[in-house]
Amino acid sequence: MASTIEEIEQSISEAIAPGFRNRLLERGLARSMIWVDGELPEGAPMFAEKLSYDLLSYGYSLLSLAIRLRDLGGNEDLCRTAFEKSATAITDVIHNGNPEDLEKGFHKVLASSAFHLGRYSAKAFSLIQSNLENQNLSLIEELFSLLMLRQFDQIEVMVLQWKASGEGSDESLSERLETEIDQLNQITNTDDEPEEYGISSIEIPIVQQAITDNYFSSIFEFLFALETGSQDLLDKAISRIDISLTICGELNLLPQWWVLRITKHLLKDLWDSSFHKVIPGPQNDGHDTDWNLLRWLFITSLYKRNKAEIDLWPSQLEGAKRAVKDDDDLVVSLPTSAGKTRIAELCILRCLAIGKLVLFITPLRALSAQTEYSLRKTFSPLGKTISSLYGSMGTSDFEQDVLRTQDIVVGTPEKLDFALRNDPTLIDDVGLVILDEGHMIGLSEREINYEVQIQRLLNRQDSNERRIVCLSAILPSGDQFEDFVGWLRQDKEGDAIQSDWRPTDLRFGEIVWQGLSQTARVDFTIGEVSEDNKI
Structure with a gap:
């Protein structure tokens, strides 16, 4: 081996x-x-x-x-x-x-x-x-499943019910052990050692009960660690699992041993990619009071969702660390569904913490409505205001007031253009402009309008007081991409945020019709296209 x-x-x-x-x-x-x-x-x-x-x-x-x-x-x-x-x-x-x-x-x-x-x-x-x-799961397997499903409310209920029942308490287990040994002695009617008459059949279920109780405690401690950011609680949770692992190895409790062994690594993984661990803390720049408060509220509100959100994907880690750098203009080029919006949210959080407003530009009205809904879900619980500007041509006094007063405004390039032609000072207090769907900058009329509006933002005399974050699907690498990044970053040092990681794998399929046999064959390719991975 x-x-x-x-x-x-x-x-x-x-x-x-x-x-x-x-x-x-x-x-x-x-x-x-x-x-x-x-x-x-x-x-x-x-x-x-x-x-x-x-x-x-x-x-x-x-x-x-x-x-x-x-x-x-x-x-x-x-x-x-x-x-x-x-x-x-x-x-x-x-x-x-x-x-x-x-x-x-x-x-x-x-x-x-x-x-x-x-x-x-x-x-x-x-x-x-x-x-x-209906999966025939043990209690620890069920609790482990709920952890992966991020159903923390159900975990809390399950743990509290278990603890209230007392089934795993020292007193209950000791009493049960004594009772069952007495029953065994009565059945065997002998003064010999009980080990000779199947004492293990009594001990093993009781040990399994104790392991279950210890597992419930460790998971509960871990959730508290995620909520509070306490490394000490994480260490205690893993220490409990190590104790149970040793016992399962000695008694050959294989199913429990597998679950405990993997749980230990999963807890470490979740912690290492958790918001508390990854999102930078105090920056010592005069804004720490507001930043620490908003950071804590952000983490807590996501934790409390029906499906708790507690960690960052591999594609988001670099963006999360750079989000707090107020002068770092970002180009985020990630595959679809790889987490661009979460990086944008962290940049927004940082901008709000330094007392500035946010402008979120999307090239399509439908995207604006979708984005507004998503941002409301995230930032309304933090006490922030979100509004939108899209629709009819021109801008009313009310819409101009929205730009001056709302914490986050979502709009289209055309609407922003009308507003700024009316009054260029409308975005004087905006500290962050997010450009969604950056790959849609191109040769059509709408795409050119988007590019022109970006260029106007970059050419403003106060452009260095305003951060730019561009979100895009994967763009082809090479000179054109480097020029694009240099343009948006105004030739500042630094690279784009890129990753080819996806939350799931890709399957390419080809249906081949075979006329002679009147049948069809389906060829699937997993991952990158090659002859080695066709089935």
Whole structure:
């Protein structure tokens, strides 16, 4: 068995290579797409009878290797890939698989957690969110699932009900142990040691009860750590899990051992990407009182949502750290749904903390309405005002007053143009201009208008008092992109924020009609297009 970092990395590299074990993952995916309730349709290709066994063996072996590599401080990117591949293998067994499989719920929890550790929390959420109550889960598996689903209100209810019942208290467990030993002695009617007559059958369930109680306490402590930003509470939560892990290893409690082992790493992951950990604190620039208050209100309000929001995605980490730099004009170029809006929100938060107003420009009226709704949801609980300017031509006195007084104003380039032609001083107190859909700057009439309006903002004499943040889908790299970044940043030093990370993977499909047989073949490609990953 691989034991050193080098040996484990070599084992993982071999296991995740394209075509490993006769394209095991590709065969698993192909079968999962066509079978129904674990049965293949008539005329389907034949798959090996042991395919499910092979996939589970591969998935759990790879998951264990990834955890061991991380424990040893090995290559983190390799760990992430291994987590994602292991989750994929396990998922391909349960997706459209046998609904009567009693282990399906356990496999679903482990696959979801592996996706989460691979930084695919959206895939984890999608996999585990349905029919949770009918998955034959233990209490700790159910609580772990709620953690991944960010259902913190339900966790709180579940923990408080458990604690109120007293089932896991020391007194209850001690009393239960004594009672069951007395009953065993009466049955055996002997003075010999009870170990000879199955004492383990009494002890193990009681130990499992104690582990459940300790797990509930650790998760509750962790949630309090997320809410307050307390590293000490995180350390205590992980210490509790370590104690239970040792006991599960000694008593060979395998299901609990797996959940505890992965929980430990998930808690660390969530903490390292949490708002408290990533969003910079005091800046020592005279605005710390307002910044600390708004930062705390922002984190707390997101935590209290029905589906709690507590962490940042990999694509958002750099933007979150640069959000507090008031003179850092940003070009944020990320894939669709990779989290551009959250970076914009943090920039807005910082601007409001320094006492300035915010202007959010979108090139389309429909986008303006959508953006206004999203910003209201985030900033109204913080006591901030949000309004919009779009619609008819020209600007009324009321609309001009909106620009002067509202904390955040959402509008179109055309509306802003009308307003500023009327009175250029309307945005004197605006400290941040966010340009949405920057990739829509182009050659059509509307796209040219957008570019012209941006150029006017950049050419104002007070432009250095106003921060520019441009949000865009992925733009092609090269000289044109560098020129675009230099234009918006007015040739200041610094790079754009770029990432190719997505919350889920891409699948490219091609349907090929085969005329002679009157059938169609579907070819899917996972990730980047290549001959190695077609199925």
